[in-house]
Amino acid sequence: MKWETVIGLEVHTQLATRSKIFSGSSTAFGAAPNTQASAVDIALPGVLPVLNKGAVECAIKFGLAIGATLNRVNVFDRKNYFYPDLPKGYQISQLAKPIVEGGALTIQVGDSERTINLTRAHMEEDAGKSLHEDFHGMTGIDLNRAGTPLLEIVSEPEMRSSAEAVAYARALHTLVTWIGICDGNMQEGSFRVDANVSVRPVGQAEFGTRREIKNLNSFKFLQQAIDYEVRWQIETLEDGGRIEQATVLFDPDTGETRMMRSKEDAHDYRYFPDPDLLPVKLDESWIEQVRATLPELPAAMQTRFQAEYGVSPYDAAVLTGSRALADYFEAAAKACGQGKLAANWVMGELSAALNKADLGIEQSPVSAAHLGALIARIQDGTLSGKLAKQVFEGLWEGAGEVDTIIEARGLKQMSDSGELEKIIDEVMAANAKSVEEFRAGKEKAFNALVGQVMKASKGKANPAQVNDLLKAKLQSQ
C-alpha cells in the first residue's frame, strides 16, 4: 500500500519583548534561578495580571505579515492544570477568540513553491522550568521563564513530508525573526516546534489518527522525528496495528519517538475567559501604527531584488534568508552598483568565509561597504578576481580600507602597457621553444606563455591585456 504523510505544526515563538506578558519582570535569558520572578510571576495571593501591549503588537505584526484576520476583539482564557512550574495553577492563553486567524506562508521545497495555510496564532504565557537534576531526589523550580510571552502559531495539516515541514518551519523562523518579534534562538527555546503527524493510504480523504511530537528545538530533530514517526506509524499499520492518539517525545540520542501520554491521560483544562483581564480590543489606528513599523517582507524583497539587481529567483531566495543577510547584500550592491557581482560575492567568498569561521552575517568582519568598495575595484579594472580575493583576505583580517590594502600589498593590476610589453618581451626571449611551437600551430603553447607572463608580473597583469599584447607580438614577428 502507498501511504501519504500528513503534518501540521504548532510553533511556540517567544516574543521579543523586554518584559513579561503580564508583569514587569525582565525576560532576559540565563539569569540566576528565580531572580526574574516578581510577585505576579510567582502568583502570590492577591496579585493580578496586566497585559503587556508590546506582546500584542508582536502578534499584530505577525498577523499582518501573513495576511491573516486580526480579531478586533480577542480574549484571554485560563487553562487550568496543576504543575509545580505553573505558579497560578492555570496558564493564561487564548482559546475561543485568538488574536490571529487564517493567513498563509509560502515555502520553497526544491524547485517547487507551496502555500501553507495557517489556522491561528494566539498569545499566551510560558511556564517556568522544573529542574530534576542536581537536587538529589527533589525537583527545583525556576520561575524566571514563567510569564514570558509566547505566540503559538498553528498551521493547517497541509504538509506532506518532513522536507515540507522543515521548509515551513524555516520560513516561519525567517519571518518571525525578520519582523523582529522573536530572536529565533532555538537552543534557548525561543522557537519550539510541536509536530502533529499522521499517515493515510494515498487517495483516502479522512485523516489518519495523529500523534503529536512535542518540543522539537532544531530543524534537524524536526526532520528526524517526523521521519521516524512516519516509518513507525506505517510499520504499525502494515503489521495490522492501530495508531492511538498520543503525545510523544523525540529522543535525539536514539533517534526515536516515545510515548509521553495517551489520549486517556489528557487533562480537562476547564478553559474559561480570564476575569482578571479585559477582552483585547484592536482599533484600526493601532493596527495601522503597527503596520507602519513592519519592514519590507521577504517575499516582496525577493521580487524587488530580481527586478532591481537582476539576480535570479534562486539567488533572491537565498539572499532573503534573513533580514540581516538581505540588508547586507543590498548595502554591498548599492555601494558598488553591481547587483549580480555583489550577489556572487555575498553567496560565494563571504558565505564560505563566514561558515568556516562559524560566524553569522551580523558578525562579518568585512562590512558591506568594504565588500562594495572591493567589487567596485574589480569593476574598474584595478583588481583581477584573483587579486580581489587577496584584498578580501586583507579586509577579513581588518587591515583597513580596500585601497589601502591594494596599495600596501602592491596588489594593483598592471595598467602600464609599456611595463607589460617589457615583461612579454623577456618571457618570449626566455621561452623561445614555446614561441616556436605556437608559430608551428600549437595553440597550447600560447597558454603556457600567458601563464609565464602572469607569473612574471606576480599576478598583477590584466589577463585580457596579456592575451591581446602577446597575440599581437607573436603574430607580428
Place this chain on the structure above:
Amino acid sequence: MSATSLSALAAQLAAGQVSSRELAQQYLDRIAALNPALNAFITVDAEKTLAEATVADALRATGRAGPLTGVPIAHKDIFCTDGWLTTCGSKMLHNFVAPYDAHVIQQFKAAGMPSLGKTNMDEFAMGSSNETSYFGAVKNPWNPAYVPGGSSGGAAACVAARMAPAATGTDTGGSIRQPAALCGITGLKPTYGLVSRYGMIAFASSLDQAGPMAPSAEDCALLLNVMTGFDSRDSTSLEREKEDYTRDLNQPLAGLRVGLPKEFFAEGLNNEVAAAVDAAVAELKKLGATTVEISLANSKLAIPVYYVLAPAEASSNLSRFDGVRYGYRAPEYGNLDDMYCKTRAQGFGAEVKRRILIGAYVLSHGYYDAYYLQAQKIRRLIADDFNEAFKVCDVILGPTAPGTAFKLGEKSDDPVEMYLNDLYTIPANLAGLPGMSLPCGFDAKGLPIGLQLVGNYFSEAKMLNVAHQYQRATDWHSRQPEGLK
C-alpha cells in the same frame, strides 16, 4: 465610647485633643477587652499599630495631615498587608506573611490611617455567617449566640462593638452588606472597578469588590474617598476622575424616586424585616421621596447563577494554593499528586472544597455550555432588568437580608439555606452595581435589621446622600449593643 464618627474623631485629632497614638491605644484596649469573646480579629499587633499611629502624629505635626490622618481602621484579613499575617481565614494561609501591601492598604497608609489589625472572615470569603473561618466563628456583638453574618463578619462585628471606628470589607455576593445588616452598621459595596483589587485575595474576580464598613453613611463616604482611584495593576480598575463622595450628603431628598422591586418583598421575607423596611420607606417619603414599584424578574435566578459563576472563578483562583511556594503544605506525602491532594484536603475547609468542586464541575468538558455559559447569559439578563428599572427610579430599595442574624450553628449544616441569605445582595454583584446596607430597626430579639439601597453605576454619592438623610432623621445607626457600651 463617646465620639465614634470619623468626622468627630478627625476633628479631635485636628484640634489636638487626642493624638493618633492615644486614640489607637484606646481602641487596642477595647479590642483586648472584647475580642476574646467576639473573635472579630485574627491578628492584632499593638506594636505595629502604635508605630503607624506615631507616623500619623508626625505627619500631622509637619502640617501634612489629610482629612482622616490618625484615625485608625481595621482591615479584613483578605488584604495583603506588608509584614502582617494575611490568612484569608484559612489554614492554607495560616502562616502567610504578605511581602507587599494591597492597593487598598496602600491608600489607607497614604491617608495616614493606622491599622488596628486584621479582621476575621469566612474562609476565602466563602460564607454568610463567618462560621467557615479556620480561626473560629465571630460572635454577633448584639448577642454572642448569634452569627455576625459574612464573609466580612469580623469587620462588621468590630465596628458594631466599637473596637474600631471603621473597617474595610469585601463583597462578592453580599459579604459587606449582609454582615453590616446583621450587626447594625453601614456598609457599601462600590461599583465594580471603582476600588482596585490588587492585593485583595481573589474569590470570584468578576464579582469581588472592596468597600467601607462603619457606623454611618457619612463615615462610608469619607472612607470611599480614600479607597477609590485608578490602579494600573488591576486591569478591571476604572480610569475615572477622583470624586468627593461627601459632596451630596446634605442634598434634600425632594423628588427622589425610590424603586421597590416587588420580587424583594415577596415570599421568604421575614415579617419583622418587612415591617422595618416599610417604615424606612415611609420615612423617606416624609423626606420628599416618591416610590415606584419595579420588577427585577430575573433576580430570582441570581442565586443559581451566582453559585455557578463564583465557584467557577474560585476553583481557578484557588489553584495557586498548592503547597509549592508558600502557605500550608501537608507534612507527609508520597509523590507530587499526593502532595497536592493532601495539602489541599487538609488546608481547605469544607465550604471552600465544596465550591472548588462545584466550580471544577461547571467548567468541565461537556458541562461548560449548560452551566457556565448559560449562567453568563442570565447574568446579562439580570443586569438588563436593573437598566430598565433605573429608567424610572434613582435608587432601588429593599431588605438587605431576608431575616436578622441566626444562631451559630443553625444553618451551618445546610448550605442551600445559608446561600439564600444572599438572595437580595447577589443581583448587584452580578450586575456590577453599587449597593449598600444601613440599619433600619431591630427585631423582637433586639437584633438589627438592614435596609439595602442599590444604585446605578457610579451613583455612590447619590446613595450616600439618601442614606445620610435617612440617618439624620433616624438613630438606628448610632445605637450600640447594650452590654458593650
